[in-house]
Amino acid sequence: MSFGGGSVGRENDTGRIEAFSDGVFAIAITLLIIEIGVPHLEDEPPGTTLPQALVFLWPSFLAYVISFLQIGVIWANHHNRFRFIERSDHVLLFLNILFLMCVAFIPFPTALLAEYLDGSAAERETAGAIYAGTLAVTAVFFTLLWLYATVNRRLVNRNLDPHQLRTMTRRYLLGMVAYLLVFLLAFVNVAASLALIVALALLFVLPEPGERTSEKESPARARERR
Amino acid sequence: MSFGGGSVGRENDTGRIEAFSDGVFAIAITLLIIEIGVPHLEDEPPGTTLPQALVFLWPSFLAYVISFLQIGVIWANHHNRFRFIERSDHVLLFLNILFLMCVAFIPFPTALLAEYLDGSAAERETAGAIYAGTLAVTAVFFTLLWLYATVNRRLVNRNLDPHQLRTMTRRYLLGMVAYLLVFLLAFVNVAASLALIVALALLFVLPEPGERTSEKESPARARERR
């Protein structure tokens, strides 16, 4: 009787998790724009022109670009990791819901950053710390999810190369530490913290070590994949 | 002529229902964040700092976390049940739309809870009762949908083990009764009602009886699934 097994050990289960997660990512990333309100000239100081009022919105535009890149790269990383996770169980599902809770929260610190990036030094520091802190907590849950899935190869392919698994785990731990440092940096210098956040997103454009190797060392393999 | 049959008896039909439902779940869960407005210090009592204004938002953050967990777990349960439902008809489709109407409604009582959790005792009770009541009505529609699909195995696999079917049905009836009790409890003690709601979500982390059994009693089966 194959109906008794619940969700344990079924590969298409992770497909469901991915589809649901993709929906949350796509909505969170697209909701970012509705936090930017159109300027109403009657609420601005008298004599303000529309171009000036739009320039005043620069913190909103900057926060939009940074968060869009962040969520986009988190989505790509989430998807890349779920190609290795083959089975699911209730704990993985729950850790993924906690992780998505962080991702779906990102529009709030984004709006906070947009509102207070041109505020007082203390306000800028608070907004920047909460922004970087949200990303750090997101990274922590992502790492927990990955560790839960990979310790003893619990939910990943059992033939997965242990060396590669270690490399990937090290990358996630490093990423988590980087976001925690960026969080601490926000208390010292918000601009530097945000610049590092953008840099961490741009790092993604580099291919992963595994990718580069596989392309260079075995051109034949690339061919046989088609 | 296979085109005459409408939607009765086609397995991929439930795939469509699931995909549409997943979309509604993903949007409802991600919309929760836009109910939390960024604090504007000019609207706060003079002298309020940004960290203080954010702490005042605790009911919003609490409501966000509780509702995110709830919708996440309802999504997981909906998906788990639809793995057993193999056929669909217009009544199932309609019951599912009514069920989704409840799920998509959850952001409203969430915002109500966020607004009145630190209000007067009477306001807190009203907000808590409407919140728990929404979850109870959602559970009722979910149970109706399940009963409609399973009575006489109308839309589930005809080879499904009757014992397992009864176990699952009992779980849903129990869950429905639990949410109705939580609703009544909200009139007595809102905090206890909310705590129980979180506990009901956390219960989900436990594997289902069927899962545990299948893992313990037949390790061989787990192997052959791969």
Next chain:
Amino acid sequence: MSFGGGSVGRENDTGRIEAFSDGVFAIAITLLIIEIGVPHLEDEPPGTTLPQALVFLWPSFLAYVISFLQIGVIWANHHNRFRFIERSDHVLLFLNILFLMCVAFIPFPTALLAEYLDGSAAERETAGAIYAGTLAVTAVFFTLLWLYATVNRRLVNRNLDPHQLRTMTRRYLLGMVAYLLVFLLAFVNVAASLALIVALALLFVLPEPGERTSEKESPARARERR
């Protein structure tokens, strides 16, 4: 060279249209709730309690339920029709975009209805007429899309039973006429118009003629589908 053909004649093309349309449906239906603002007691007449303020929101809740049912049933009908449409071309794609433009518009007349259902007779009539008019225009575009796809079996299966095709087309023309009458009725009696709109949605619970027949006349076919 199979790459020259563009989108003509590829079955999976309609899969793409359906997936995109499903996304629009799921978002439009879930966005309905954010039009209902949580009542703020400080904006209400002094002495208003929270339960009273919530009761004052009845037009919003009524509009939510009616629109949720409508969009849900339009989604189900859209999907049922696209099971017969096998090919796509640019005109079908464009007609579908115009149809979705109507569906995605529905939250606006819903909010209008919620705002003015307890207004003056003239306001109620305007809101009701715009609401019913939006549904009527949606039905017109849906019928156009169906006629474009089926005339000379342009984009449907060429083996499709002509009798069944005529039956389905007649149903859509009837539905379109019904929504146009409901639109005219709104100028006379808004309540009756809304009641008919709900009744039209509830009609969907009845199986289609083709379904009933196929179940009754050929029980063997139902068996062989599995």
Next chain:
Amino acid sequence: MSFGGGSVGRENDTGRIEAFSDGVFAIAITLLIIEIGVPHLEDEPPGTTLPQALVFLWPSFLAYVISFLQIGVIWANHHNRFRFIERSDHVLLFLNILFLMCVAFIPFPTALLAEYLDGSAAERETAGAIYAGTLAVTAVFFTLLWLYATVNRRLVNRNLDPHQLRTMTRRYLLGMVAYLLVFLLAFVNVAASLALIVALALLFVLPEPGERTSEKESPARARERR
């Protein structure tokens, strides 16, 4: 060991990109409606009737229709191109995120246009230029993405007809130039700029050159596709 390759060279990878992009498109297009607020008669000049207040909203309705068509057609074009892109890498993923950042931004200039289309000449010009400018930048990123994927057939099918590839690339370059001209035109005449934007969307209804040819030259091929 097939796990080392990362995302390079896997066809289903582009499926993931498309699904995520479709989500962003569907949400951006459906969010357009929430920018149109329901008129509140108490905020209008005394004596304004509801029909009059709705007529005053014409810039919002016009902006809704134009943006819905634009996003709909951009979606269709994005999908058409991704049928030729077979592989993905991190750079393509990143270019696609930048492209989606532009698409998800469109609701903002749409709301700006809705607010200032009946403003002063200078305001109308600013709003129109930002609207057309957003579409032009979107076209630039779309062209970059296409050029990156096709130069040396980097990520497209290696058997793709070079002549057809050149035809498609020329179309995108032409489209990009058209949007840049429409952007410049907005500084001279906003109405003409918007009219051209609608015309560019309507052009999509015409079949692509390749499509027409393939239908005329090889009717046999159309048959064998089924």
